[in-house]
Amino acid sequence: DYFIEHMRVSAEEAKTMASDGVMLRLSPNSTLQGIIGNLYYYGFIDDATKFAKLLETTTDSTLGKEDSIKAGNNTIDVNSNYYLNYSMSDEEIADTLLSKARFEPNFTQYNYLFMPSGHETQ
Incomplete structure (x- = not known):
């Protein structure tokens, strides 16, 4: 739904994007x-x-x-991307947000919360 609504892709393209995973972008x-x-x-x-x-x-x-989002004593970095997919457990998503930020210096290039990913890069 997100991809169809915000990125104007077809239902088939949206299914592929969802199964391949997305990059969550935090500004x-x-x-x-x-x-x-x-x-x-x-x-x-x-x-x-x-x-x-x-x-x-x-x-x-x-x-x-310094500008991280606080979750108790933990932090989630902004100006960063996080790889997510629907097969991840809540624990895996939490670990990704807390420990697997990918800094994005050109964050304003796109104004989307979720971007299609295609695969996880390590």
Whole structure:
């Protein structure tokens, strides 16, 4: 639905994008509630309250940058991309947000929250 609504692609293209995964893009204006709300709305997580607690209790293996979003004592970096797909568990998504940021210096090049990915790059 997100891809059809916001990126104007066909239903078939949207299915491919969803199965291949997406890059979640977080700008300096992103908020914790906004991230959780979008993950819930687009079906990546099933319970927003449980996921918020998971972000606070999951091990954060990276130091957040100064402008990071706070989740308890943990941090989620902005100006970054995060690879997600629908087969990931809530725990995997939390770990990705807390520890697997990919800094994006040209963030404003696209004004989308989710971008098609195609595959995960390590």
